[in-house]
Amino acid sequence: MKRNSRLSLALHTLGHMAAEPDDAQTSTEIAEHAGTNPVVVRRVLGRLREAGILTSEKGHAGGWKLARAPKEITLADVFEALDEQLFSYDDNHEPSKCAVERAMRQHISTVMTDIERNLVEQLNAISIDEMRS
């Protein structure tokens, strides 16, 4: 697997779960289907659980399930749960002493914030359920 495949893995898995919301799936099953490792699956799905999108049960007959109806889970929910940085611009700078640099950052930041709001709006309009077809 390459980099930044968390979103990919999450959506793929949620897509399958949306088709059969009552069947629990184990991380081993999910990992085999997705061509990765059970621990990686648990790490990614763990974030979705923390966000209230999935539930997990330990032990015999345990596994992972949707925490609510597929129609009630939007793409924006998933993005936020994974804490995906949508843009590659590095925003974690300490304050610069250079006025030019500060001005540039400010401008970029404004544009990015604007675009991000726009994106989240669009992502919120799409549920996992309607993404399967």
Added chain:
Amino acid sequence: MKRNSRLSLALHTLGHMAAEPDDAQTSTEIAEHAGTNPVVVRRVLGRLREAGILTSEKGHAGGWKLARAPKEITLADVFEALDEQLFSYDDNHEPSKCAVERAMRQHISTVMTDIERNLVEQLNAISIDEMRS
């Protein structure tokens, strides 16, 4: 320096150049001001040169200059020159045998393309010149 600072370095440098478009700056000067290394500067600015945004001259009294007026250089030009991946979603997959996965990818791709067009449009409306203040 951390990761993905190419855009940051490029904009910062272009900002200064826009203020004094006729003064050539050496990669050593630029590196010192930006707190990095001359070779790194040459690598990043080299991309801007390939894109026709900057020119460079070797030898005594050489250095880097804007290739055209600051008003004619947009944020979109810079983004494209640096080949920045705007979104973190990994799109470089081989075709999947799983229909659910293909459907998810298709949906995401549609949303991303839409957002990206929107972003480029906004970036094209902002020139380096007007970003200084």
Added chain:
DNA sequence: TTTATATGTAACTTGCATAGTTACATTATG
């Protein structure tokens, strides 16, 4: 109550992208 089977998670390895560095060839100016 024991056994099998799941998650949760820490600790480590691996792979890859980027920054940083060193060294040197090339080129242009004075």
Added chain:
DNA sequence: CATAATGTAACTATGCAAGTTACATATAAA
């Protein structure tokens, strides 16, 4: 010719995410 700049190859250092191993914990079934 000496100086000072870019251009670039080759290497090291760093950081991050995926992948792996190992094991503690929890739960269901035998």
